[in-house]
Amino acid sequence: MRKPIFSRRDVLKASTALAVGAVFAEPVRAAPPPAEAVTPALIDAAKKEAKVVFYTAMDLAFAERLGRSFEAKYPGIAARVERSGAERVFQRLGQEYNSNIHAVDVVNTADQAHVILWKRSGWLAQYLPEEVVKYYDKKYYDPEGFELVTRVLVSPFGINTNMVKMEEAPKSFADLLDPKWSGKMVKAHPAYSGTIMNSTFQVARDLGWGYFEKLAKQKLMQVQSATDTPKKIALGERAIMIDGAGYLVIRLKEEGQPVDVIYPAEGTPVATSPSVVMKAAPNPNAARLFQSWMHSREGQQILIDYARQYSPHAQAVEKPGVRKLSDIKLMKEDPEGVENAAADVKRRYTEIFKV
């Protein structure tokens, strides 16, 4: 009774209880669901619900563009977007679900570790859109249909080209420790952003926490979201972005802002960003229709053309101007590692950076 606030321990306890209960109810391992097509019946049922609520960590302008495009495609269904950092989305969902508030239909996070926990807690519905099974590489969706990868995020450096020339810009994590960059860099925070949670975990694993201790002496400007750092360099508030949404830097560059991306020599942190349909979704049909549409060729093309992100859809057409994922030296993503280390990462980060 004493712990209404969601904690990882609670989830574990709850999931153990669920698992024990499930032994008698159904097989522990759910059977792969059949791939489902978008049928007129689904569309009709979704239109009766007339609403879909989407919690997401993606950049607000993009999320709203997706929402409005969905509304245009299926008139009569309003898409409401709730955007905040992935770690805050995670906290919010936990807080709501532990109070028996089931307001959300589809959730998109930037941290795979979240899905591990939600799945274990029994909060997720199984749903596999036909198009995903047809056109997605198997590594980009859960065969049991609990999650689909919506986009692949990289967290490169960014620079303001008016403030620092490309030739002189830092090319590696090691370069960032040069005293000449002191006071000129902006960084996002792992307690708020899922992308940064993953990038912090990967950099600490590959370069050691000692690297961050040195970096902390560089008088960083600290912001919350991975979608804020690109905007801060576009404003010219700082010359260099240490981490953040690479896609936004590219988008801002294409809009004519003086910014550019740099993929660090040691490797670029990466995070796949999954979406899930909630089992207790208040609008289950609209939820499925939205999930299906977002991962269809049409939704994914908006992701590429408008948001400049990497799509897992084999038929989506790449648009020039973004370096191919296969051409970038990536750090290794490790959702289980993040899941185990998340609390520790936040604690050490706060100790080192004081915020």
Next chain:
Amino acid sequence: MTIALPARAERRGFGIDLSKPVLYLFAAILLVLIILPLSWLLIYSFSDAKGAFTLLNFYRLFSESSFFDPLVTTFIIATTSAAICCAVAAPMGWLVARTDLPFGGIVRALVTASFVTPPFLGAIAWELLAAPNSGLLNQIFRTVTGAEQDVHLFNIYSLTGIIFVISCYTFPYVFVLVANSLDRTPGELEDASSILGGGRWYTARRVTIPLVLPALLAGALVAFLQAMTLFGSPAILALPAGFHTMTTKIWSLFQFPPKPELAAAAALPLLILTVILLRAEHMILGRRGYSVVGGKYGAPRLIPLHRWRWPALGLCLMVLTLPVFLPYAALFNAAFSPVATTFLTLHNATLHNVNFVLFELSAASLALKNTVILGTATATIGTIIAVIIAYITARQAVTGWRALGFLATAPIAIPGIVLGVGLFLSYTRPPFVLYGTLWILLIAFVTIALPSAYQQLQAAFRTIHPELEDASRILGATRLRSLWQITAPLLRTGVIATWCFIFVGVMRELSAAIILFTSETKVISVLIYDLNESGDLGAISVIGIGMLFITFAVVIAVNRIPGFGTVRFRT
């Protein structure tokens, strides 16, 4: 001539069958409002994660620098801001109330404007103005002086920056208390001093200043408490500046993995410090309260400033540039320019942000609706409760009135964010499962609004000497009738001001809402906070300007309700 006397404590004959239920009813309401969340906080602060008794939370609070540093920082911010507020607001209050300063009404209106500006919006506006590299003022500075890229005049991401922004939006509290107190001080007292041979300075020192001292001290205290418990401005500025205040630390303790025990422990020093300060204020002032609106009333004397009139006005307007003109201009600039900190010209003006907010931002309309509903409901309910409790305590109408007064003032000691946590702990479990509804936000907002509403109305009651009611009673009116015909009209200004005060407070409130909202019960302040997280400054500016319009519209509309006469709104 009216002679100011300490307000007499009078026991009135009040029907025992009526007074007891009223007392119990309101005591019960206040107990539920305040004691319930506070008890949960207290229990949590002495518990470990499993719920067993421990003192470890407090040990960590005072031994670990990540907790102790914010405590020190908060103390520095609160003390400095309170001092700045008094130094700026007291002379301004005196100029407006007691001298022939031209356009005093406009100065008051501008102070009102800075009061109704949400501190988080002000902080964002000052980010646009004084961020070291992109800030508009720094850009102008570099252009004018030809300075290098990294040279800046102001850095808002610093301790001084935060103190400055907090002072900008806290000084109205002191101004209003001082100006109102001076407004009410009748000129006869000063005349008496003059007639008896006191010079201008002697009169000021022995009569005017002692009369206004309670208000100034109360103002300093309110400013200190506001600065200490404020979440909005530090939430915007402290993270980029690289430190935490107590409120932002408590908020971070609720991020995953949440540590409510530590947060509760971190809240207790704020609570204890507040209680000590309130006691100290009480001891310094003793029983020095003055009934100055009696049967006979003299208008205050205005001191002629002569050739200093215009320079004095200039000084006031210069001060008000900081919380009002500059930030509003920055918000306007950001709303219509392509990049938030690019100077707006005729060629680059764009409606992109307006379009985005009106036609794309799907959370906006719901947040607006929630905010207006909550603002109206909180203001109405809060004012009713405050009027009744203020009446009971000011006229000492029932035994046990002291406890009521204390309970109504108690929430002032609770930072909004801590109250939010306490309410969350209280109302997510049976019998009151209110989380996820607007009710929990209503309870939070009423609780937060109550202390200042109560104090305002109690002060209003205190200045109305019971002799006026007595006269009515002697002439045969019942208690209710004398309340309705004598006291109510005299209080009208106070009640309307309190209603506005609460409504505006709801628009400004972020700290409790940030804990208690769900996607269905989001309010505008939380929406702006979320937009700030992702750096969408243009959208914030559009919403912020809209928010200010609504606030001003409400303030003006309430002042124009027929029958209320023209009420000068003094927050």
